[in-house]
Amino acid sequence: xxxxxxxxxxxxxxxxxxxxxxxxxxxxxxxxxxxxxxxxxxxxxxxxxxxxxxxxxxxxxxxxxxxxxxxxxxxxxxxxxxxxxxxxxxxxxxxxxxxxxxxxxxxxxxxxxxxxxxxxxxxxxxxxxxxxxxxxxxxxxxxxxxxxxxxxxxxxxxxxxxxxxxxxxxxxxxxxxxxxxxxxxxxxxxxxxxxxxxxxxxxxxxxxxxxxxxxxxxxxxxxxxxxxxxxxxxxxxxxx
Amino acid sequence: xxxxxxxxxxxxxxxxxxxxxxxxxxxxxxxxxxxxxxxxxxxxxxxxxxxxxxxxxxxxxxxxxxxxxxxxxxxxxxxxxxxxxxxxxxxxxxxxxxxxxxxxxxxxxxxxxxxxxxxxxxxxxxxxxxxxxxxxxxxxxxxxxxxxxxxxxxxxxxxxxxxxxxxxxxxxxxxxxxxxxxxxxxxxxxxxxxxxxxxxxxxxxxxxxxxxxxxxxxxxxxxxxxxxxxxxxxxxxxxxxxxxxxxxxxxxxxxxxxxxxxxxxxxxxxxxxxxxxxxxxxxxxxxxxxxxxxx
Numbered sequence: 001x002x003x004x005x006x007x008x009x010x011x012x013x014x015x016x017x018x019x020x021x022x023x024x025x026x027x028x029x030x031x032x033x034x035x036x037x038x039x040x041x042x043x044x045x046x047x048x049x050x051x052x053x054x055x056x057x058x059x060x061x062x063x064x065x066x067x068x069x070x071x072x073x074x075x076x077x078x079x080x081x082x083x084x085x086x087x088x089x090x091x092x093x094x095x096x097x098x099x100x101x102x103x104x105x106x107x108x109x110x111x112x113x114x115x116x117x118x119x120x121x122x123x124x125x126x127x128x129x130x131x132x133x134x135x136x137x138x139x140x141x142x143x144x145x146x147x148x149x150x151x152x153x154x155x156x157x158x159x160x161x162x163x164x165x166x167x168x169x170x171x172x173x174x175x176x177x178x179x180x181x182x183x184x185x186x187x188x189x190x191x192x193x194x195x196x197x198x199x200x201x202x203x204x205x206x207x208x209x210x211x212x213x214x215x216x217x218x219x220x221x222x223x224x225x226x227x228x229x230x231x232x233x234x235x236x237x238x239x240x
Numbered sequence: 241x242x243x244x245x246x247x248x249x250x251x252x253x254x255x256x257x258x259x260x261x262x263x264x265x266x267x268x269x270x271x272x273x274x275x276x277x278x279x280x281x282x283x284x285x286x287x288x289x290x291x292x293x294x295x296x297x298x299x300x301x302x303x304x305x306x307x308x309x310x311x312x313x314x315x316x317x318x319x320x321x322x323x324x325x326x327x328x329x330x331x332x333x334x335x336x337x338x339x340x341x342x343x344x345x346x347x348x349x350x351x352x353x354x355x356x357x358x359x360x361x362x363x364x365x366x367x368x369x370x371x372x373x374x375x376x377x378x379x380x381x382x383x384x385x386x387x388x389x390x391x392x393x394x395x396x397x398x399x400x401x402x403x404x405x406x407x408x409x410x411x412x413x414x415x416x417x418x419x420x421x422x423x424x425x426x427x428x429x430x431x432x433x434x435x436x437x438x439x440x441x442x443x444x445x446x447x448x449x450x451x452x453x454x455x456x457x458x459x460x461x462x463x464x465x466x467x468x469x470x471x472x473x474x475x476x477x478x479x480x481x482x483x484x485x486x487x488x489x490x491x492x493x494x495x496x497x498x499x500x501x502x503x504x505x506x507x508x509x510x511x512x513x514x515x516x517x518x519x520x521x522x523x524x525x526x527x528x529x530x531x532x533x534x535x
Contacts (some may be wrong), residue, residue, distance in 0.1 A: 038520070058449070087451030098444055115452040117246050159450075 007071060010036045010056060010167055016066030018052055018222075021080060026052040026224040030066070034200060035167070039193040041209035042202040044219035050202035051095060053219070054169050055099040057081055057200070058092050059168040071166060088116045091160035097152050101145025105136065105155050108144050112163045131160040133188055135181070149176040157185055161192055170201045174208055180210055243455070249458040255467070258436045262464070266472050272421040273476025273517060274483075279417045280481065283410040284509075285502055297400070299377070301363040301384050302391040306332055315363060317389065322383050323376055326381050329364040333357040360391060377404075422520060425472075427508070427525035429465050436461070437532050465525025466518050473517030476509055487524040 011034040014139060016025045018027040034040055042050050055061040055080040056068060059075060067074040075088055091112065099108050102225035106127050108184065113123045131137040139147060153176045160168055168189070184207045192198050209216050218226040307315060312330050319328060331339070336359035341348055357416060365384070367377060375399055379394045437444065447457055484504050503515070 002443065058243055060449070084448075084451045084453050090451075094448065098449065100446060103443075110448045111446060114246055114249075115447060115450050115456055117242055161451075 003147055007221060008035050009069070010034050010038070010071060011067040011200065012067075013053075016056065016057065016063045018049075018061065018063050024173075025222045026077075027056075027219075028221075029221070030224055032224065033218065034198060034235040036198050037188070037193070037196050039199040040201070040213060042134045042219065043204070043206075043209070043216060046204075048219040049222040050219055051171055053172050054200070054202055056159075057169055058090055060088065088112075089164035089166045090164065091163060091168045093157045093160040093168070093170040093173050097156040097177070099144040099152055099155055099159075101143065103144055104141050105131070105147070106140040107157045108155055109162050112159050116163055118163070127158075130162055130188075134158055134184060135178070135227075144230075145208070150174050150178070150181060152214045153177060154181070154185065159187070161188065166197060166198075168197055168212075169199075170199070172203055172205075173201060174203065174205045179207065205221060241444035246457040247456060247463065248483070250456070251467070253465045253466060254436065254460050255289070256439065258439055261432055261435045262468060263437070265428040265468055266426045268474040269425055269517070269521065270474025270479065271467060273473045273513070274423045276417040276421040276480050277477055277480045277513060279410065279413045279504065280486065283414045284505070286407055286410055288503070297367065297396065299365040299367065299384065300382055300394045301365065301387075302360045302394070303362060303389050304360065304391050305389055306361045307389070311389075317364060317455070318387055319363075319384070323380055324368055326366040326368050328366075331362045331364060333359055333361050335363065336360070398489075407497075425469070425517070425520050426527075428529040429468065429521050432466070432468070433461055433525050433528040434532060436464070437529075461529045462522055462526050468521035468525075469518040469521030470514060472521070473514045476517075477505075477513060 013030055015034040016027055016030045017025070017026050030049075030053065042053065044050050048120065052061065056063055056075075057070060059078075062076070070086060073082060075083075078086065085087070109127045109130065110123050113126065118126075127136065127140065131140050133208070134157065136151060136154055137160070139151060139155075144152060148157065153173065157170065157173055160170065168196060170189070174185055175187075177185060182205060189199055189201065217224060271315065284416075307330065316328055328481060334356055334496075337356045339350075340359060341351055365380075367380065378397075381395060381397075384390060384393045444457060459502065481504060488502055
């Protein structure tokens, strides 16, 4: 890969494999390159390996084999300090939300900005802006543990995007949302993508990846099955 | 938000959430500081008593012969070689006679038929009036006895030895209470940090996931430890001061006041105790946090 190409690449995976004991092959020989500013949808059945892939991209899990590079950092050689800095540049919306139930919605969102030493006015205005966009402004002082699953999911998404990261990883971000709210979330992701943010969204929800220009990658049994524009993928799925 | 503001805000948040656990540590630190400083105060006052020992504390070295100037110089050299002394006085036979005569007042007649040189010459050695000299006085006396021409060495042996034993006992008590302070403080801080980490486990996990630096996670615990040290030691010293005032008002009568002047720690000593407690607690929490949170 040339220097110019490397600069344009946000995620680079080469022959990544991960096996969980006793013998579950979560990922097998996955190679993938995602350029900066792309919005990629990662689809596949439950247990196909989507979450494992996202967990490896944010450094929670390590591959058994292969190479992962994010924003120019080789994750197998990255130091603790560099990993911390890299994580501040990545926003992650987890499938299990990872919210602190005894903290308010605003406090949960503020965490991602506080670790980057953002100013208090920025944190306040960014939190209010995101909660307004996600129709949660009236809940900003409510405890996260008291919210519905759908509301918690939106708070988790707000926290992922709040620090204006270069890369957003979202694991089933609309899994608990109705169609109308899922559209809100999709619009939010699109707006970030339009500003240059790279997005990798693992989803079952076909409705949210149905727009031109974005890529859809399908994983089956831990292997990349299809990597095409969405319309083609949908056609392919339709034939199956 | 800069780093300091962020960690202060984290510290405050953590204290607000775990103050019940911290309160127990605070009480333990306060009591430990109170116990240690109580004995240390008794010890330092005893040292002051030692340093105020009057001129009666001296060693009298009786000689068999009146030393000439050269021998006096030699004695002086040998004495100073063993220990630094405040002053040395040579008392000749006649001076000893005059002093003795002066002490007899109206009964001076008893000396009428006695020759003026019947008393032996002596060297009066005034050791430095501090505890170190006091502790060496026995050894000093033994050393003086070995010098040529020395008949006998005299000093207030019994009093000095008792006082020295008392001071030695106090030293042991201060050492033990100091060790108790260190042990309880580090144990309680470590325990408190473990409980705090346990109660904030999910939050710390989240902080790591969003990219918090090691300092961002660790410094608030370190500050918590330092704050506990500051508050605990201040409360302990304040309690000791109240106790001191109460004892001084109710128990230290006029007689005792005349003999000794009980005093509280100087401002610099108070500051030093507080700073040491802060360092101890902050150090204890730093070690614990490094062990528990190996990020």
